Amino acid sequence: MASYTSIHLAARPTPGPITKDLFDVRTQEIPEIGPGEILVKQTHMSLDPAMIGWMSPDPESYIPPVGIGDIMRSSGVGTVVASHHPDFVVEDQVRGMLGWSEYLVSQGEGLSKLRPELDAETVLSVFALPGLTATQGLYGFGDPKPGETIVVSGAAGSVGSLVGQLAKADGLHVIGVAGDEEKCQWIKEELGFDGAINYKTDDIEARLAELAPNGVDIYFENTGGPVQQHVFDRMNAHGRIVVCGMIADYTSQQPAPGPNWIPLIKKRITIRGFAMPDHFDDVPALLDKLTPYVMAGKIKYRTHILHGLESSIDGLNLFFTGENRGKLIVKL
């Protein structure tokens, strides 16, 4: 019998980098499928910043944590290699929460077939969590209007890069914040952002004043960290702040405090934190909103490919270091 590997959560992370000892790598035989079942061989596995949160119990989080001993949660794309299920045939490409595993036996729940014109990388980079999150955050809470100014942190990341391109397509003035020059160049030259700020080397306050002379109407927050206070200080009256990610603060023992709330009154600002699982019922509408931008060629993306199931463990640390270049995908 052939064997396959799966990776199970073995311990809860502590602040700091993700380490191998948090996981248990298991090898087992590929099982026979029973009636109504399919066997899926995963080909592309998505790594997303939200996974860091899924590893830790938090009674107030939007989704239960991965249980100790359970296969680590992730979305992915795979190929059906055996089927006793009436809706699936061998060679169908399917997507779903496949988890950190090379093979998966399923009765088909939660799996959907890929539309034939889409490849796995486009699906995971645009039409999965990143695109849904960008669309929900920008249109559900950001209320973008042509001519307004939006600042996006984590602008070269999987969500931020889509938010900025959607806003640009809608006629907003788009400023991206990223952590190195290559990313700043990419969002400006390739994605068409109006301006980019390197938060590690630029004078953030001065650059914001230069790039957002009329203030900031929307702040799409993907990272937290030192840029937050500066953007907050430049918010316009009736500004909207959409809080989507705080990756810079997840690793700290003692997260830095946020801005004082006086400006919320003076400027009548709304701050809205959100997480996609609350909005899964809206996925069809979100895809209807997003798809025309993609079809019109307004949305570019790039992928950062890792190879082999076990590369996912250290791959998570790329979210902390910011060293990834594009949507993180593990090819199996």
Added chain:
Amino acid sequence: MASYTSIHLAARPTPGPITKDLFDVRTQEIPEIGPGEILVKQTHMSLDPAMIGWMSPDPESYIPPVGIGDIMRSSGVGTVVASHHPDFVVEDQVRGMLGWSEYLVSQGEGLSKLRPELDAETVLSVFALPGLTATQGLYGFGDPKPGETIVVSGAAGSVGSLVGQLAKADGLHVIGVAGDEEKCQWIKEELGFDGAINYKTDDIEARLAELAPNGVDIYFENTGGPVQQHVFDRMNAHGRIVVCGMIADYTSQQPAPGPNWIPLIKKRITIRGFAMPDHFDDVPALLDKLTPYVMAGKIKYRTHILHGLESSIDGLNLFFTGENRGKLIVKL
């Protein structure tokens, strides 16, 4: 000729108490009115925390500051003592932004007559800024639902006391935060709040855990200060924070930082700052919402009366010290 007194802003305040040298007290002759004009003798002048903000220029504030040399802005009730205006007769009671002045010549714009069943103190305590602010904040942004838990800071203040009573009438579990025992007793015994926290003497965290065992769904923030972080820490998923006042921080040179934003994502919290001038078009609807509660006897208030125009200057400091007992009204 008889004379009257008015008080004009002479200088911008600096952090710290409000002092007499910020104002210019002028005495002048009561003018003759011309065609289409009325002469109003103010009888009741409202002091509101928002006035502190009106004294300082802030390009992003919701309302222009009072100009240097201008009569200090305030709402009030007065009696028409002379009229050459078709819509007003002598002895009409009117309300409006009368300013810190014993007499006022007007062409009637912005003035409305009191409904005969209402007295001046009820108007200024309930049906003016405090009631409109409480109603807009609670129903416009708080989305209260029966059985939910609300925490109100500044709970014995003019807005907070109304917010708590409205929420209680709607079947919420209502916890008030105030700065001394007398106020805590008053909101519990007289207003029917379910619990009260004295933020100066109680262990805030422990008291919150005791009084809000199921967490906090709505935080109505009237004060800022140390209670904020503790309530923030106990917010439930999908909680709403309505930021109405930050009086505790207005006097600081360096306002304290606010909470870190990670919980905004984990709990999908909305924070909404607001100021009433944005919602003046909604005043009729707000009054329609508020009036039945008052008519049903659900709303109590108390007034803290000062006497004489010049008492208003030092009266503003009561917002900082918290020594007022009820809605501040200056009787002229």
